[in-house]
Amino acid sequence: MCLPPPTLPKPEGLGPKLLRWGKWGARFGAVVGILTPSPLGDGTLPDWYRDLNSPDPFRRRTAEEASRIYRGNPALRPELEEWYGDEVRGRPQPAPADDVDERPRAVPVPDNVRVTEREEYRKKCQVDRYAVMRNICGRYGMQAHHIVPNWTLRYGTRNDGSQRIPSMPSLNDGMAICVMGNATEKDTEHNQAHFADGAIEAIGKNATPPYTATVGSVVRASSEAMVAVRPDCRAQIRAAVTGQFGTRNPNQLLRAKRLPPLPQETVTALRSGATYPVP
């Protein structure tokens, strides 16, 4: 199947780099050949790793190019990942084959390798900004989960950055950790990680203004729910959230009702960064 030509120009800035690296990388590649990278440095695999075996020739060639340059200069990895992302962004994933997956049984199958990688990575208990973890977790087949629920830090919708509670971390800055499975899928670790809601909403039940809870209580309740899912990571979870919220007023009010609408007096208090007790 032919793919349609690009309808958007490539982002400016990285194109020239590609050209430069490409020529340079091609020369280097002629010496060392194309090698498969192994887990490196921080134990993670580069973004392009999976596409080294992509059935899409463009993805495969681009991944090979990135891999070749990378092997010559590992310090270029962040820029290479950015370039690689730009190159393949918007490009359709290869259509899945309708035939049955008949991988040979005598060699380790990819999912074995990936499960092992993932289990090794999970032991690190890495906690970082959502924007950082989103990519890392995806690389290991996991999803990034906000430890302190993002909905408690805003009075508007998820994607409306103008309706966030002042002084609180943004969607991308909220501390996150990798969890298994989709949040909406039953029985998964990610689904369970969302079970702090009951605790937070119970706090807001009798609050003034209604449906609010202090930073201190929301952070405690949500950290506890996260520790319930990953007790092995309790120290890292605590360190990350106290690092992020420790400098903030523990009595500032956050949202404690998941589903809209919120009363006007609650929205007014949240918007103004009100603290408990509200005069």
Place this chain on the structure above:
Amino acid sequence: MPTIMFTRAAASSADTLMISAVLDEDNDEAIYQPAARVFQYEHKNPPGEQWFVSDFALSVQDIAVIEQPEVSPDRPRFFALLGAEGDVAYLSRPDRHQEMIEGAGTSNPGSKFYGQVLTLRQIGQRLYVIGIGGQIYVRKGPDDWRILTDAVLFDRQADTQQLMSAPDMDSPDFLEWWESNRLNNPASRNIIFRDIAGLSEDALYICGEVGPGAKPVLCYWDGRTLEELKVPLEEATLAGIHIESPDSVWICGREGVILHGSRARGFNPVNADTRLNLFHGFTSWRDSLLMPASVRPGGLWRLDLQSNAVSRFEPRLPKLNRLDSNPEYALGGPFFAQAFGDVIWAVADKDIFRFDGQQWERIKHPDLP
């Protein structure tokens, strides 16, 4: 552009499948949104007339096939949806009907903040709903849902008071307080019930977990009291129950856990290479039980009832479609499988498959490429 993602499924026959979807796969808070798109697929209908759709203001946690003639005189066997806040929507005939479980959920005005409800089942003549906070409800009649037992019901009020009295998280005393008052305090047990099964209303198994971590919980209801059974595992999330006979009960869950036994003779782990699969449940197929696993590594797995050997189902499922938001999920597997005779349904985040006894067929969904 947002694309749908399947989250729950149930089949009523070899030809009829119901699927619930969230409307935006990239929004992990879709778990909160009372906005579900529910599809029904009729395999025998001519092309172009196979899909039916309806939107519900529910966060659908389960789909069940139930038989309640007084609720649905024109179609006694029908689908029902369970919403996280305790709404039960009957897709009955001639009219749809909806009930609310008083006290369930976390957002409804009458909520007691135990948590969401997760599973709806019919056992014998009765309907049961279970969920977070040790919630077990039974339907006694029209619009009449009651707590089956408060034996393990979570005390949210006491929990909230204790939480509010905690030292600041960055104080030196916090970890000690946390360990002694919360993590290792039996009074703070918040049991998550995930599945319920039984051969009669007086012989119910209910499984789940309790934190911190995932300590397995398996209970038995004899019609009068709830008994917590011993599980010989330190850590496990128990997600599915299959009752083969009164003496042969199967339980599965996360980390590749499979237990076999009964209340009378106890439960023991099945010693097999199950890897770390999250087994969501069982469906009986020929001389085996099939187990869908969405992650670690995921796939459709088969437990041979003669040898207790566990292996991937052959022929293997076709490759899964990738999530736009996370291409790595292509390596996962189905969260749902159900068999009728030789036919098997399997549903994953972006895929629907039907096995006719010989080969798999990918069922094309109108909203997905």
